[in-house]
Amino acid sequence: MSSFSTQMLGPIVGLNLWTLAIETWMYSTRIPATVRAEKAGKLSMRPDMTKEEYNGALPANVRWKADNYNNLMEQPLQFYAIALVMAHLGRGTKVDLGLAWAYVGVRVVHSLVQCLSNKISTRFGLFVTSSGVLAAMTVRAAIAVFGA
Structure with missing residues (x-):
């Protein structure tokens, strides 16, 4: 086995920083929208309130940021695991680093599309692209681990 590749940690940290940026954006829109909905009588915060009730009182463009934040807790977990295996x-080859940074880049674009317009067809294409990049990373990791 080779020595640890700190270069492969860059994309991991990069996607984590992006996730924190989305979390900040989410709260900076969600909290004011919640306050407005309460003042307008559209929302009454209760312990037994369902997620659907809460989301129904918020504008779609506010919900999109929360939806994207949740998305960043799903497939990217596989990316983190594979990138750590590679590290x-x-x-830390050019191909491995290129794939890792490509994954981060596609996820950033996916986030921007979801948070700003939520155009489903565009998001789907970006998701498929990121899945393909992740699959390539996984195959390369499998070859490195199991040999070929």
């Missing part, structure tokens, strides 16, 4: 194996 542990010392896999």
Whole structure:
């Protein structure tokens, strides 16, 4: 096994920073929208309130940021795991780094589309692209781990 590749940590940290930016954006729109909905009588915060009731009282463009934040807790977890495997194996080749940064870049664009317009067809294309990049990373990691 090769030595640890700190270069492969860059994309991991990058996507985490992006996730924190989305979380900040989410709260900076969601909290004021919640206050407005309460003042307008559209929302009454109760312990037994369902997620659907809460979301129904908020404008769609506010919900999109929360939806994207939740998306960043799903498939990117696989990315983090594979990128850490690659880092542990010392896999910091140009191809591996290029794939990792490409994944981060596509996820950033996906976030911007979801948060700003939520155009489903565009988001789907970006999701498929990010899935393809992640699949390529996974195959490369599998070859490195299991040999070929």
